Amino acid sequence: xxxxxxxxxxxxxxxxxxxxxxxxxxxxxxxxxxxxxxxxxxxxxxxxxxxxxxxxxxxxxxxxxxxxxxxxxxxxxxxxxxxxxxxxxxxxxxxxxxxxx
Numbered sequence: 001x002x003x004x005x006x007x008x009x010x011x012x013x014x015x016x017x018x019x020x021x022x023x024x025x026x027x028x029x030x031x032x033x034x035x036x037x038x039x040x041x042x043x044x045x046x047x048x049x050x051x052x053x054x055x056x057x058x059x060x061x062x063x064x065x066x067x068x069x070x071x072x073x074x075x076x077x078x079x080x081x082x083x084x085x086x087x088x089x090x091x092x093x094x095x096x097x098x099x100x101x
Contacts, residue, residue, distance in 0.1 A: 002029070002030040002068070003025075003026070003029045003030030003031040003032055003068055004029065004031050004032075005031075005032060005033075005034050005065075006023050006025060006031060006032070006033050006034070007033075007034050007036060008020065008023055008033050008034070008035050008036070008095075009035075009036050009037065009038050010035060010036070010037045010038070010042065010044050010086055010088060011037070011038045012037070012038075012039075012042060012088050012091060015091060016086065016088055016091035016092065016093045017093060018086055018093055018095040021095045021096070022095060022096050022097070022098060023095075023096075023097045023098070024079070024097075024098040024100060025053075025069055025097060025098070025099055025100065026100050026101070027053075027068070027069040027071065027072045027073070027099050027100065027101055028072070028101055030068035031068065031069075032054075032065060032066045032067055032068050032069075033065070033066040033097065034064060034065050034066075035059060035064045035065075035066075035086075036064065037061070037088075042061070042088050043060070043061050043088070044060065044061060044086060044087065044088045045058065045059075045060055045086070045087045046058065046059040046060070046084055046085070046086050047084060047085050047087070048082060048084045049083075049084070049085070051082065052082065052084075053069040053070065053071045053080070053082050053097060053099045054066045054067055054068075054069060054070060055067055055070055069099045071099060072099070072101055073099060073100065073101055078100060078101065079098050079099060079100045079101075080098070080099050081096055081097075081098050082096060082097050082098075082099065083095075083096045084096065084097065
């Protein structure tokens with residue numbers, strides 16, 4: 001896989017958080033996200049809902065690599081923002097990913 005891997009850590013202690021909360025990927029470089037958890041044994045669901053910048057819209061502990069973005073921001077736009085949700089059990093947080101050209 002080309003591009004750079006950008007790790008995103010899903011953390012659960014008193015609540016749920018994602019670090020970093022927003023990731024900036026380059027579509028032209030083929031950058032991608034790798035979701036991990038702290039602690040390591042957590043099951044999670046990442047869901048992009050109606051619009052995903054990747055070929056898939058759902059990611060889990062077993063399928064935790066996004067692959068490169070399949071969208072490129074439209075003409076006149078430097079970047080496009082995509083909101084997604086992360087669920088661990090009953091806990092949920094809504095971070096985002098920015099896709100640059």
